[in-house]
Amino acid sequence: MTGVKFHRPIALLAGILAIFAAVAPIDLGVDGLALGDHLWSRMVFGILGVTALRDSQDTPQPANAIWNLPFAALLAAVEIVDLAHMSGVRGWGFFCGIGGVWLSAWRTVDIVIARTPTRGRRAQFMRLLVPMIFGATLLVMWETLAISLEVPKVILPTPFAILLRLVTSVPTLAADFVQTAQGVIAGYAIGCGAGVLIAIVIDRVPFLQRGLLPLGNLVSALPIVGVAPIMVMWFGFDWQSKAAVVVIMTFFPMLVNTVAGLSAAGHMERDLMKTYAASYNQTLLDLRLPAALPFIFNGLKINSTLAFIGAIVAEFFGTPIVGMGFRINTEVGRMNIDMVWATIVVAGVAGSLFYGLLALVERRATFWHASYRQGVM
Amino acid sequence: MLNALWQGKTLPVLAVCAVLAVFWYAGSVWLNADMQRDAFANAGKADFTMAELIDGTWSQERPKLPTPGQILVELNKTILDTAPTSKRSLVYHGSVTVSATLLGFLIGSVLGMGLAVLVVHVKSLDRSLMPWVVASQTIPIIALAPMIVVIMNQFDITGLVPKAVIAAYLSFFPVTVGMVKGLRSPDPLQLDLMRTYSADRLQIFLKLRVPASMPFLFASLKVAVAASLVGTVVAELTKSEDGGFGARLLAGSYYGQTIQIWSALFAAAACAWVLVTLVGIADRLVTRAMGARP
Amino acid sequence: MVRSESASPVIETSDLSLTFETGDGPVHALSNISLTINKGEFVSLIGPSGCGKTTLMRVIADLEQPTEGSVSVNGMSPHDARLKRAYGYVFQAPALYPWRTIGKNIALPLEIMGYSKEERAERVCKGLELVNLTGFEKKFPWQLSGGMQQRASIARALSFDPDLLLMDEPFGALDEIVRDKLNEQLLRLWEKTQKTVVFVTHSIPEAVFLSTKIVVMSPRPGKIHDVIECHFPRDRTLDIRETPEFLDVANRVRQGLREGHSYVD
Numbered sequence: 018m019t020g021v022k023f024h025r026p027i028a029l030l031a032g033i034l035a036i037f038a039a040v041a042p043i044d045l046g047v048d049g050l051a052l053g054d055h056l057w058s059r060m061v062f063g064i065l066g067v068t069a070l071r072d073s074q075d076t077p078q079p080a081n082a083i084w085n086l087p088f089a090a091l092l093a094a095v096e097i098v099d100l101a102h103m104s105g106v107r108g109w110g111f112f113c114g115i116g117g118v119w120l121s122a123w124r125t126v127d128i129v130i131a132r133t134p135t136r137g138r139r140a141q142f143m144r145l146l147v148p149m150i151f152g153a154t155l156l157v158m159w160e161t162l163a164i165s166l167e168v169p170k171v172i173l174p175t176p177f178a179i180l181l182r183l184v185t186s187v188p189t190l191a192a193d194f195v196q197t198a199q200g201v202i203a204g205y206a207i208g209c210g211a212g213v214l215i216a217i218v219i220d221r222v223p224f225l226q227r228g229l230l231p232l233g234n235l236v237s238a239l240p241i242v243g244v245a246p247i248m249v250m251w252f253g254f255d256w257q258s259k260a261a262v263v264v265i266m267t268f269f270p271m272l273v274n275t276v277a278g279l280s281a282a283g284h285m286e287r288d289l290m291k292t293y294a295a296s297y298n299q300t301l302l303d304l305r306l307p308a309a310l311p312f313i314f315n316g317l318k319i320n321s322t323l324a325f326i327g328a329i330v331a332e333f334f335g336t337p338i339v340g341m342g343f344r345i346n347t348e349v350g351r352m353n354i355d356m357v358w359a360t361i362v363v364a365g366v367a368g369s370l371f372y373g374l375l376a377l378v379e380r381r382a383t384f385w386h387a388s389y390r391q392g393v394m
Numbered sequence: 395m396l397n398a399l400w401q402g403k404t405l406p407v408l409a410v411c412a413v414l415a416v417f418w419y420a421g422s423v424w425l426n427a428d429m430q431r432d433a434f435a436n437a438g439k440a441d442f443t444m445a446e447l448i449d450g451t452w453s454q455e456r457p458k459l460p461t462p463g464q465i466l467v468e469l470n471k472t473i474l475d476t477a478p479t480s481k482r483s484l485v486y487h488g489s490v491t492v493s494a495t496l497l498g499f500l501i502g503s504v505l506g507m508g509l510a511v512l513v514v515h516v517k518s519l520d521r522s523l524m525p526w527v528v529a530s531q532t533i534p535i536i537a538l539a540p541m542i543v544v545i546m547n548q549f550d551i552t553g554l555v556p557k558a559v560i561a562a563y564l565s566f567f568p569v570t571v572g573m574v575k576g577l578r579s580p581d582p583l584q585l586d587l588m589r590t591y592s593a594d595r596l597q598i599f600l601k602l603r604v605p606a607s608m609p610f611l612f613a614s615l616k617v618a619v620a621a622s623l624v625g626t627v628v629a630e631l632t633k634s635e636d637g638g639f640g641a642r643l644l645a646g647s648y649y650g651q652t653i654q655i656w657s658a659l660f661a662a663a664a665c666a667w668v669l670v671t672l673v674g675i676a677d678r679l680v681t682r683a684m685g686a687r688p
Numbered sequence: 689m690v691r692s693e694s695a696s697p698v699i700e701t702s703d704l705s706l707t708f709e710t711g712d713g714p715v716h717a718l719s720n721i722s723l724t725i726n727k728g729e730f731v732s733l734i735g736p737s738g739c740g741k742t743t744l745m746r747v748i749a750d751l752e753q754p755t756e757g758s759v760s761v762n763g764m765s766p767h768d769a770r771l772k773r774a775y776g777y778v779f780q781a782p783a784l785y786p787w788r789t790i791g792k793n794i795a796l797p798l799e800i801m802g803y804s805k806e807e808r809a810e811r812v813c814k815g816l817e818l819v820n821l822t823g824f825e826k827k828f829p830w831q832l833s834g835g836m837q838q839r840a841s842i843a844r845a846l847s848f849d850p851d852l853l854l855m856d857e858p859f860g861a862l863d864e865i866v867r868d869k870l871n872e873q874l875l876r877l878w879e880k881t882q883k884t885v886v887f888v889t890h891s892i893p894e895a896v897f898l899s900t901k902i903v904v905m906s907p908r909p910g911k912i913h914d915v916i917e918c919h920f921p922r923d924r925t926l927d928i929r930e931t932p933e934f935l936d937v938a939n940r941v942r943q944g945l946r947e948g949h950s951y952v953d
Contacts, residue, residue, distance in 0.1 A: 126521065127518050130517055144521070148522055227402075227403050229406075231407050238620045238667070239667070240620070240623050243655075247659075291751060292749055293773065303796065307785065310787075322534060325533070325534040330536065330631075335647070350544075365534075372532035
């Protein structure tokens with residue numbers, strides 16, 4: 018199965034744009050060719066242009082030459098970011114350079130994909146590399162375009178500015194994170210724990226199951242974050258009220274998933290336990306809980322995102338002067354958008370790390386499940 | 395007959411609801427009792443019966459926990475007895491929220507489906523963009539909402555559009571993920587069958603991938619419409635002058651109007667339920683039209 | 689009739705009937721089953737699908753309740769026999785728990801029945817040896833072939849040393865060559881352990897090769913059509929399937945199956 022092919026036109030266009038960048042005015046207001054300026058930049062773009070044009074040819078290249086374009090693109094990307102930070106760099110050659118970098122990054126992605134083996138460690142690495150290249154390209158585009166098009170800081174700060182803000186505000190961000198994390202962790206633990214326990218309790222009472230499951234499914238679709246103002250009234254401004262919101266948000270997904278998981282064990286496996294005259298508890302511990310683990314982990318993973326959403330949104334309703342939701346809300350009001358982005362970066366990293374940790378534990382705990390048996394990640 | 399009720403879902407659900415209601419009323423007494431005692435003390439009423447206390451806790455103006463009855467009365471007042479154009483009407487606020495939700499949901503799902511089609515056919519998009527789309531599901535992207543509202547405000551874009559944008563991006567990601575999964579769901583055998591007919595890509599897409607993707611699409615649409623509503627409500631917290639359930643919640647929390655908060659919450663929940671049910675009905679209609687078992 | 693085994697009955701059913709109530713009316717899964725299985729016998733239940741052979745086995749195992757008639761296992765009700773852990777059951781599929789190693793799977797019934805750790809280790813070791821799986825103790829089920837998995841499940845059924853082994857089409861999902869091999873191994877095992885075996889199958893050669901008694905069943909309602917005794921030497925090998933005696937018995941079974949079928953349609 019092959020994808021739509023436009024490798025060659027991409028490389029061709031990248032090459033042409035890079036050649037333009039190498040010869041066209043890079044500075045604003047300079048007419049005609051100013052080959053003397055930015056000599057190093059012009060050289061870099063020239064190299065990128067030549068390698069891209071060679072890459073666009075059909076003639077077979079030596080095996081190691083395939084990596085020339087990615088390296089030239091990397092060099093050019095660094096160069097274009099550097100140029101963007103210089104004052105007065107707004108010439109059309111510069112924008113050609115941006116286009117050239119973008120297209121050669123696209124071609125690079127194709128090259129990496131084509132060279133990715135189907136399995137093994139190398140495949141895992143390269144599969145991770147591709148989205149990284151994509152993300153880096155996006156950041157380069159963001160940085161260069163935001164500066165050169167003079168997008169106001171209060172609308173879209175550049176990645177570099179955000180990074181700077183992040184690094185210089187570590188104490189504030191850390192305090193915010195700790196404040197929010199308290200609510201997230203406490204609420205998550207209580208909500209998920211209660212979900213699993215109640216599921217086990219109602220497992221013996223089918224009547225309760227039939228009554229609670231439709232309600233649980235219904236509640237999972239409702240905008241529960243709305244209880245935040247009530248919880249703030251009940252439990253005060255501090256993290257306890259956020260934890261309460263998180264408890265309510267995470268409880269039902271956990272309940273529904275665990276109940277589904279407890280019925281996941283097959284008939285034959287249950288009959289087997291019956292032939293051993295196993296007790297209810299033995300069947301639960303030896304068969305049904307292990308069989309429910311994939312479902313329980315599914316609930317845990319869904320809830321990891323929900324917990325962060327619940328805690329952050331609850332902080333919009335009132336909090337001591339610390340916390341990620343508080344930070345976002347107040348800094349948005351003060352138009353410190355770079356600080357907002359910095360907080361969002363922290364929230365994103367924290368969220369994905371939490372999720373990643375869960376995914377790792379899941380792999381360990383349910384290694385036997387069909388979805389993991391075939392090696393590739 | 396009775397047995398059928400017992401075995402079915404209606405009776406158990408009703409029973410659980412009844413138990414919840416009992417607990418709710420008891421909770422109202424428990425949470426509001428202190429305030430009620432203070433109220434009696436302030437009124438110089440030293441001795442009061444238990445019945446008076448309970449009755450008082452169930453009819454406070456700003457109770458810690460209003461009773462379901464009080465909430466229903468408030469819902470009745472703000473939905474039926476108030477003109478829908480009034481800012482005090484929940485119908486008005488509801489229409490503000492739901493219209494933004496629907497617009498955003500529509501935009502987000504169409505874009506999501508479009509991207510899914512591209513991702514399935516363009517390998518570089520699949521490998522480079524898709525991991526980010528999937529990762530977006532693990533982080534609270536709703537945190538972007540206040541910023542988007544404020545920034546769009548800078549450009550004098552207010553009212554429906556910023557909220558719809560937030561609702562759109564919140565529905566966009568789950569729809570993309572679900573649709574890609576669905577378009578990939580045909581097994582190799584089914585694809586091989588199409589290949590034996592030497593079907594072209596468009597035919598494989600229309601006759602196999604799209605029908606196979608429908609269950610996945612609708613499952614994610616249900617998630618997406620619920621997320622859209624949450625996004626709209628959160629956006630309304632930041633810019634509350636336009637009204638909407640979020641504004642109602644915020645105003646209620648400012649002034650300690652608990653009954654107002656609860657009724658807004660109930661109304662929002664009802665809207666979410668209706669929206670999810672509508673998607674469910676569409677799901678059933680589409681799958682039936684495609685000959686799936688009812 | 690010649691009895692080569694000692695004639696103490698292990699399983700006795702009389703006028704056993706079982707009717708399932710379904711949406712389309714009652715289904716008579718079993719009707720008037722009277723059958724005696726003696727100690728040390730190897731009894732095959734054979735018949736087309738829907739003849740109730742698996743149901744009969746499940747009634748014996750107390751996984752299904754009869755609507756009429758009586759069953760006794762070791763002189764007790766099936767329920768009591770199950771609580772006394774009177775039998776080991778082998779299902780159509782291995783039904784090994786994927787989160788347990790082969791060794792731990794074999795130890796599962798021992799854990800449930802409260803055997804000590806040392807005894808468990810010893811019995812697992814013995815069980816693995818019995819089914820030629822020594823060295824695979826630490827492997828997970830999904831790392832083994834289908835035949836090996838089914839052998840592990842037999843070891844699991846035998847681990848607590850029940851006198852009675854109930855096998856429900858244990859080799860049905862395996863290919864012919866693996867099945868032949870396992871049949872031979874099962875025969876050796878039966879010879880060595882002196883267990884009573886009830887074996888459900890729909891393969892005529894398998895039934896004839898393994899059994900001392902073949903119970904031919906017919907469907908709708910599920911009933912016993914014929915009971916055929918066959919006594920080949922205990923140390924028989926697969927070659928016996930070419931002998932005229934073997935073909936005679938096989939023909940009689942086939943005849944029975946055909947007759948059972950004829951008065952259905």
